[in-house]
Ligand SMILES: Nc1ncnc2c1ncn2[C@@H]1O[C@H](COP(=O)(O)OP(=O)(O)OC[C@H]2O[C@@H]([n+]3cccc(C(=O)O)c3)[C@H](O)[C@@H]2O)[C@@H](O)[C@H]1O
Ligand SMILES: Nc1ncnc2c1ncn2[C@@H]1O[C@H](COP(=O)(O)OP(=O)(O)OP(=O)(O)O)[C@@H](O)[C@H]1O
């Protein structure tokens with residue numbers, strides 16, 4: 001006896017319930033034609049993850065209900081196909097002002113909603129805020145498909161022992177977990193290890209059905225998988241792409257064995273690249289931009305963002321502008337042009353010298369007798385930001401900002417200057433990793449847009465903001481290896497200042513970096529949203545007060 005299970009590893013759009021429903025219906029038809037009798041959709045597939053405060057709107061919940069009914073109706077003819085569909089469900093005693101709901105999943109079969117399960121563990125840490133919207137369920141859910149008793153769990157449920165245990169006690173022979181589990185570096189291995197623990201505790205095989213796609217700051221990587229009862233990987237779907245992932249469940253006698261294709265694992269750099277590419281593609285695509293543009297300086301940050309953007313959108317959708325100032329070195333110009341040629345993107349040059357002189361002339365009276373300082377540096381960055389935003393306004397393309405995590409931490413960026421733009425592609429990528437990733441991309445061509453896109457000198461020359469003569473980043477900041485290590489410990493891991501010093505960092509460096517992190521909260525609040533790739537990014541999971549006296 002064999003049951004074929006299909007995971008609809010698909011990319012849904014938050015708030016597009018009719019579109020998501022049609023996608024699920026098409027997947028159901030295809031899966032059925034290929035012999036599947038159980039279709040698993042990801043967590044909250046009908047509305048996309050995460051819909052945030054949309055869950056507080058009764059009209060939103062009603063639109064989700066309608067879409068669930070549409071899926072049931074349109075798949076009624078697929079006789080015997082069980083569809084697990086993730087959706088919000090309003091509580092029966094719901095007060096009209098606040099829509100309290102369950103994070104639910106319903107079993108649809110032959111046009112009927114047979115039963116509905118409510119997620120029991122609601123995550124409320126990192127980027128998750130589920131207790132703001134949902135009420136936890138209390139009961140396990142087990143249903144039968146072609147002789148196999150399937151126990152249903154929703155994402156966080158499976159990160160705890162109890163829900164799986166009570167589902168097994170309720171008679172499940174196989175665990176089906178539907179998920180929306182945001183990417184960070186190394187998460188894939190954590191996920192498989194956690195699910196393996198559930199398998200070991202219950203003795204049951206497990207199918208992990210996952211979402212793919214970018215949603216504002218988070219990226220879901222897909223890579224749905226299946227584990228046998230002995231914990232071995234029975235199947236794994238590809239990462240970062242849509243796919244109907246099939247698993248054949250053989251259930252002769254008591255033993256259940258799963259069989260499926262196994263996509264190879266990839267390096268951390270390859271995963272990181274894919275996450276950034278998908279994050280850009282979905283932000284730009286789902287928000288309807290015709291393309292993207294960025295200031296190309298001949299430095300490494302804008303070079304990396306350009307390479308990501310071209311892999312995400314294609315060279316014809318990306319435009320670059322070099323805006324030299326009196327401090328721009330010739331090699332910046334040469335390297336920027338070289339890179340644009342290598343990737344085949346549009347490249348324009350607009351000198352900012354006249355505007356810079358005009359601003360200084362306008363302020364000459366006020367500034368008389370005062371030395372030039374960051375004020376004049378920031379003027380240049382702001383002129384560039386103004387020009388890029390003007391091009392965006394006129395032609396519709398979104399401005400990609402190029403600040404990295406080291407700069408976001410220390411405020412080494414100009415408000416309304418290089419921070420002006422719509423999407424901050426590498427805001428969670430530390431500068432040391434920017435270099436690693438640039439080298440990795442030069443050696444690999446995952447999207448077929450050309451190997452070696454970044455001129456070598458862009459990677460090897462010392463980073464400089466080029467806002468005053470002979471300026472180098474390292475004149476103002478500790479070496480990036482030191483800076484990034486302190487940021488990771490203090491910001492990503494909440495390590496106390498004294499413990500960072502005790503582990504061997506100079507007190508002066510730690511004091512300086514942590515002071516800068518605290519001082520620059522106001523800047524980060526005004527920064528564009530960007531892709532989360534670490535355990536903690538400067539986004540939803542970093543909520544520090546701006547007005548604050550505490551630092552330790
Ligand atoms: N707590 C607070 N709440 C709200 N606003 C606050 C504030 N504290 C300062 N401010 C405002 O912010 C202003 C200071 O911020 P801002 O104008 O951005 O300027 P600021 O941070 O003083 O200077 C920018 C720094 O970034 C460096 N930079 C700039 C551009 C590119 C790069 C690069 O290599 O990528 C580096 C540049 O060399 C300089 O060191 C203050 O004048 C004040 O108006
Ligand atoms: N001459 C320039 N022409 C076009 N854009 C520029 C120029 N200088 C700076 N920019 C824009 O401002 C951003 C901040 O750049 P800056 O040179 O100040 O430091 P950076 O963070 O080291 O970036 P990069 O490594 O890209 O130079 C750049 O990434 C780029 O988008």
Ligand SMILES: NC(=O)CC[C@H](N)C(=O)O
Pocket residue numbers: 043123154155156157159179180181182
């Ligand atoms: N949506 C969820 O419940 C996700 C929570 C889970 N711990 C994860 O990140 O995988």
